[in-house]
Amino acid sequence: MEQVIDFLSKLFSADDWPPRWVCGEWSAFHGWLYIFSDIAIWLAYFVIPAIIIFFIQKRQNIPFLPVFWLFGAFIILCGSTHLMDALMFWWPGYRLSAVLRLLTALVSLATAFALIRDLPKLITERxxxxxxxxxxxxxxxxxxxxxxxxxxxxxxxxx
Known part of the structure; x- marks a missing residue:
């Protein structure tokens, strides 16, 4: 329990690790390719839920609405992990990254279970x-x- 308290008390601290730029031997090309790719993925992962929300607001009586919200949360959290990976080149927030990954895992599993639970209804729904x-x-x-x-x-x- 002591490790958990220590972990949470230092959640936003990055003092224990160096920025990613100084870990290993990153060429400028490789580092920026990694950063730009992660930022592009993050951007797409934030636009997709915005489109889903727009769709939900325009349609009435959408069946299985909670599944749409789970998809949105899942996609936003996936995007957040990519944003964290890009930020780690300057700010190594590995603790916060671990929490984001745990939340992503939990929401991903919840989304998968909801789809498995609702799939028979989705197939037969007119x-x-x-x-x-x-x-x-x-x-x-x-x-x-x-x-x-x-x-x-x-x-x-x-x-």
């Missing part, structure tokens, strides 16, 4: 458009039968 089409087709058949009955009545009266 999209709203398909359900509306089915209901309209059912009404149309009902109207066609009613028209046929009316024609029979008309034909029997004219005879």
């Amino acid at each position: 999209p709203d458009d398909e359900l509306k089409t089915y209901q309209l087709e059912k009404k149309l058949k009902s109207y066609e039968l009613e028209i046929q009955d009316l024609r029979k009545q008309l034909n029997s009266k004219s005879d």
Whole structure:
């Protein structure tokens, strides 16, 4: 328990490690390639949830909404680990990185379990458009039968 308390008390301290630039022999090209790649991945991981949130706000009655939120949290946390990796070239916040990775792991597992739990329902769920089409087709058949009955009545009266 002492290690946990020590870990948490130094969560934002980077005094125990050197920045990544001075660990090993990074060429400028290799270091900046790593940094730019991680920042690009982080940016994509933050744009994707923004698109998901936009989608959720534009659609009504989205089934399995909690799964969308889990995906958003999962993607944001994945992106945060990449941002941390880029920052470590200057600020070696390995403790904070470890906490972000733990949160990412927990949310990833929760997302996977939610998908496994909901997959049978997702497979059998009819999209709203398909359900509306089915209901309209059912009404149309009902109207066609009613028209046929009316024609029979008309034909029997004219005879």
